[in-house]
Amino acid sequence: MFEFSVAYKYLIPRRRQLSVSIITIISTLVISVVVWLILVFFSVTTGLEKGWVEKLVALTAPIRLTPTEEYYQSYYYNVDSISDASDYSTKTIGEKLSAESTDPYDPGIDMEIPPYWRSPDTNASGTTKDLVKDTFSLLQSQGLTAGDYDHALAQMRLRLVRHSNEGMGSTTQTFLTQGCYLSSFDAKNHSVATITLEPTASDLANIFALLATSADAATEDMPSSDDSVSSETFHEKLDAFLENTTITHLKTPPEGWYIPPSMLKTPKLSAFALVDGDTMIKASLDEKSIPSAESPEDLIFNIEIDIKGVTLSGSTPYGELTIGAATTTKAFEDAPETPPPWIYTVEDATVIPSDDVFGEGVIVGKGFRDHGVLLGDRGYLSYHMVTAGSLQEQRVPMYVAGFYDPGIIPLGGKFVLADSSVTSLINATTRVNDNTFGNGINVWFDDVNTAATVKTSITKSLTEKGLAKYWNVETFREYEFTKDILEQLQSEKYLFSLLAIIIMIVACSNIISMLVLLVNDKKKEIGILQSMGASRWSVALIFGFCGIIIGIISSGIGTIAAIATMHNLPAIIDVLSAIQGHELLNSTFYGDTLPTTLSAGTLKFVIIATATTSLLAGVIPAIKASLLNPTKLLRSE
Amino acid sequence: MMTKKTVLHAENIHKTFRHPSKVSVLRGVDLTIQQGESIAIMGASGEGKTTLLNIIGTLEKPDKGSLTLLGKKASPAARKTTIGFVFQNYNLLEDYTTIENVLMPAKISRKTTTKNSPSYKRATSLLEMVGITNRANFNVKDLSGGERQRVAIARALCNNPDIILADEPSGNLDHENSKAIHAILLSCVKDHNKALIIVTHDIELATMCDKIYTLQDGKLMLRDPAS
Numbered sequence: 001m002f003e004f005s006v007a008y009k010y011l012i013p014r015r016r017q018l019s020v021s022i023i024t025i026i027s028t029l030v031i032s033v034v035v036w037l038i039l040v041f042f043s044v045t046t047g048l049e050k051g052w053v054e055k056l057v058a059l060t061a062p063i064r065l066t067p068t069e070e071y072y073q074s075y076y077y078n079v080d081s082i083s084d085a086s087d088y089s090t091k092t093i094g095e096k097l098s099a100e101s102t103d104p105y106d107p108g109i110d111m112e113i114p115p116y117w118r119s120p121d122t123n124a125s126g127t128t129k130d131l132v133k134d135t136f137s138l139l140q141s142q143g144l145t146a147g148d149y150d151h152a153l154a155q156m157r158l159r160l161v162r163h164s165n166e167g168m169g170s171t172t173q174t175f176l177t178q179g180c181y182l183s184s185f186d187a188k189n190h191s192v193a194t195i196t197l198e199p200t201a202s203d204l205a206n207i208f209a210l211l212a213t214s215a216d217a218a219t220e221d222m223p224s225s226d227d228s229v230s231s232e233t234f235h236e237k238l239d240a241f242l243e244n245t246t247i248t249h250l251k252t253p254p255e256g257w258y259i260p261p262s263m264l265k266t267p268k269l270s271a272f273a274l275v276d277g278d279t280m281i282k283a284s285l286d287e288k289s290i291p292s293a294e295s296p297e298d299l300i301f302n303i304e305i306d307i308k309g310v311t312l313s314g315s316t317p318y319g320e321l322t323i324g325a326a327t328t329t330k331a332f333e334d335a336p337e338t339p340p341p342w343i344y345t346v347e348d349a350t351v352i353p354s355d356d357v358f359g360e361g362v363i364v365g366k367g368f369r370d371h372g373v374l375l376g377d378r379g380y381l382s383y384h385m386v387t388a389g390s391l392q393e394q395r396v397p398m399y400v401a402g403f404y405d406p407g408i409i410p411l412g413g414k415f416v417l418a419d420s421s422v423t424s425l426i427n428a429t430t431r432v433n434d435n436t437f438g439n440g441i442n443v444w445f446d447d448v449n450t451a452a453t454v455k456t457s458i459t460k461s462l463t464e465k466g467l468a469k470y471w472n473v474e475t476f477r478e479y480e481f482t483k484d485i486l487e488q489l490q491s492e493k494y495l496f497s498l499l500a501i502i503i504m505i506v507a508c509s510n511i512i513s514m515l516v517l518l519v520n521d522k523k524k525e526i527g528i529l530q531s532m533g534a535s536r537w538s539v540a541l542i543f544g545f546c547g548i549i550i551g552i553i554s555s556g557i558g559t560i561a562a563i564a565t566m567h568n569l570p571a572i573i574d575v576l577s578a579i580q581g582h583e584l585l586n587s588t589f590y591g592d593t594l595p596t597t598l599s600a601g602t603l604k605f606v607i608i609a610t611a612t613t614s615l616l617a618g619v620i621p622a623i624k625a626s627l628l629n630p631t632k633l634l635r636s637e
Numbered sequence: 638m639m640t641k642k643t644v645l646h647a648e649n650i651h652k653t654f655r656h657p658s659k660v661s662v663l664r665g666v667d668l669t670i671q672q673g674e675s676i677a678i679m680g681a682s683g684e685g686k687t688t689l690l691n692i693i694g695t696l697e698k699p700d701k702g703s704l705t706l707l708g709k710k711a712s713p714a715a716r717k718t719t720i721g722f723v724f725q726n727y728n729l730l731e732d733y734t735t736i737e738n739v740l741m742p743a744k745i746s747r748k749t750t751t752k753n754s755p756s757y758k759r760a761t762s763l764l765e766m767v768g769i770t771n772r773a774n775f776n777v778k779d780l781s782g783g784e785r786q787r788v789a790i791a792r793a794l795c796n797n798p799d800i801i802l803a804d805e806p807s808g809n810l811d812h813e814n815s816k817a818i819h820a821i822l823l824s825c826v827k828d829h830n831k832a833l834i835i836v837t838h839d840i841e842l843a844t845m846c847d848k849i850y851t852l853q854d855g856k857l858m859l860r861d862p863a864s
Contacts, residue, residue, distance in 0.1 A: 002741075002744035002745055002747070005744070009732055009733075014732070524728070525730055525731075527728070528728045528729075528730060529730075529741075529745065530696070530716075531694070531696060531716065531722045531724075531728070532716060532717070532722070532741055532742045532745050532792070533713075533714070533716035533717030533718070533742065533745050533746065533796075534745050535713070535714075538745070629697075630696050631688075631691045631696045631697045634696075634724065634728065
């Protein structure tokens with residue numbers, strides 16, 4: 001296309017058209033910087049938002065169905081309260097799902113149905129519609145994974161038993177109490193494994209150290225820190241721990257550690273017998289020491305220490321040392337006979353362990369870890385049961401089986417995931433007003449970006465089956481605890497998009513100046529081209545192309561720079577953090593890893609915006625050029 | 638005898654410039670030229686010779702009068718196919734080579750101009766005709782005045798136009814080059830059956846044309862060859 005080839009020729013910098021060349025280079029650089037800035041900013045924010053959304057969805061589900069007032073007023077829901085077969089109490093969604101009968105009412109035994117109740121919603125065959133089972137089968141027929149959930153409110157009290165420096169084997173204990181939202185954990189939620197944090201060496205050391213500590217008094221307010229389990233229980237728990245853990249290194253205590261004299265073969269080395277604190281020592285458990293051990297401190301490890309180039313090897317009791325590094329098993333093909341005390345997976349299902357001695361395993365937010373809580377710490381969940389005469393406190397023993405990263409969702413840190421039996425128990429006991437967010441159906445599917453489409457499809461199917469009035473269908477963007485923050489994020493993106501467009505327009509306005517100069521510079525050539533038959537449209541197109549070419553080249557440079565920046569983002573953030581003196585992006589909010597890929601949506605936006613703005617910037621000079629009179633141009637020469 | 642077709646017919650062409658002051662340069666010009674015919678237009682400076690040529694070349698619109706090219710009402714599109722311009726100051730594209738300049742009309746007409754294409758072959762044969770094959774890949778800035786005008790003639794002939802409009806083609810050239818340029822232009826008329834209108838002050842060139850017109854007081858008058 002001759003217009004394009006002429007435009008390309010015009011843009012090649014030449015000494016003869018120095019001012020145009022300089023402005024062209026400046027325009028290109030400015031637009032490149034703007035493109036780079038927009039791409040990096042949007043890619044980072046989009047990546048972070050995606051991470052936050054993934055974490056949120058991993059904790060809950062991309063879509064949730066909650067019962068409406070219509071559901072709670074329905075005959076289907078209320079009939080259990082007057083039915084002997086249901087022990088005269090209403091059922092949760094989970095209970096309804098596993099109930100044998102849709103309508104347990106027996107006119108022969110049960111009281112008369114109150115006249116103000118709504119009539120049963122029936123199928124074409126005249127039988128009562130099973131609102132829960134019908135909804136589940138409808139969801140499954142769409143290829144969706146569904147599971148009921150319970151939320152309950154409880155008080156969690158954790159007892160943190162730690163070694164003290166006061167003497168061998170002495171411990172201290174502190175307590176941490178926190179109100180929390182208990183959320184039922186569903187094995188079908190595969191995503192939860194993606195947000196759980198790896199057990200650290202300190203976590204393993206804590207579990208290991210507590211193996212001999214009794215949990216009998218776990219639900220007491222001030223239990224003794226020295227109670228021990230029976231030797232039999234200790235060995236049972238030790239075997240389970242060692243079955244899933246291989247200790248490879250031990251770590252010396254912070255105050256330093258004296259090498260056992262038995263390992264000092266040369267008297268000269270006695271001067272170096274004190275090993276610095278927090279030194280890693282290569283170690284392996286001497287299995288012969290297991291049978292006679294009464295506590296972890298008694299276990300013997302074969303160790304190797306490098307001191308001043310000399311390798312010392314020997315054995316030492318665990319004593320004051322702690323686990324420095326270990327490998328753990330978290331994934332199993334079949335259900336393990338001796339499950340680990342942390343969250344694990346069996347094929348696709350995620351399992352929260354429960355321990356007959358230590359209590360129910362729960363997963364808590366990583367904020368707890370930041371406050372000193374370690375895996376294996378024990379305590380209880382407290383809730384109040386209303387009875388006819390009093391308000392009784394009930395306690396369920398539990399221990400920390402995992403930590404999750406909640407992202408920035410406000411309630412994230414206060415969500416405690418527990419087995420559904422625990423949440424059902426607490427929910428059933430404490431339920432005062434049924435119409436809360438405490439019970440519903442989670443719906444999972446692979447691509448959370450399709451949530452809005454899936455919601456539409458579910459709503460349509462529910463409407464067809466006459467079930468729509470019983471359920472509120474919400475995507476994760478509509479949950480009461482996410483709506484505000486996701487809307488805020490969206491608003492910020494819109495605001496920055498607006499700013500980006502303004503910056504882009506300002507940057508591209510350079511193109512106008514450049515093209516006006518270029519048109520003045522090329523007046524004679526415009527006349528010559530017109531004398532050879534170039535139309536006004538062709539002349540306009542030449543200068544329009546000049547604008548677009550600058551836009552495309554600038555986008556290319558900006559995109560390449562943005563890709564390079566994104567690939568090296570962690571290093572760049574480190575440098576900026578070092579310059580600033582504190583963390584540039586706090587990991588509490590932004591997570592431990594930053595996005596490193598360019599957002600495809602942003603790239604599309606930037607390329608279209610740059611091309612359009614450049615084209616528009618080129619229009620005015622192009623029109624000016626096309627309106628020039630060729631005879632005047634040729635005569636002026 | 639074969640009848641020659643009329644390439645251009647201008648009738649009652651009027652043109653008045655209103656800025657900076659009102660000047661009527663053309664006051665009813667009539668002109669007809671046929672295939673294989675050459676016409677010289679002479680006249681004093683400022684009489685409107687170039688204006689007439691621009692109007693004939695559709696670069697400028699007349700205030701009044703009609704203009705037909707090959708029997709059709711003249712339009713700017715004719716510049717692509719029917720008309721070839723040769724200017725006094727060459728008007729070459731400075732950033733391009735000789736061959737690129739010659740090929741430009743073909744490019745504007747959306748013809749393929751790659752090597753071995755008909756347009757490219759024609760461009761090289763035209764360069765051969767004007768005698769500057771060895772300058773094909775030179776930048777036109779590096780050519781002499783005579784060579785530049787040869788390039789301009791080759792470019793004017795690129796799309797095989799029916800009429801060549803030459804505005805003082807030898808105005809900036811020495812005598813030797815002038816003669817050579819005149820010979821090339823006239824050979825186009827005789828050998829390639831083109832129509833040629835030359836605006837010139839050069840009486841020697843004018844007398845080599847079939848007809849000589851004088852533009853005076855806005856009217857075109859056929860000059861007696863004997864005078």
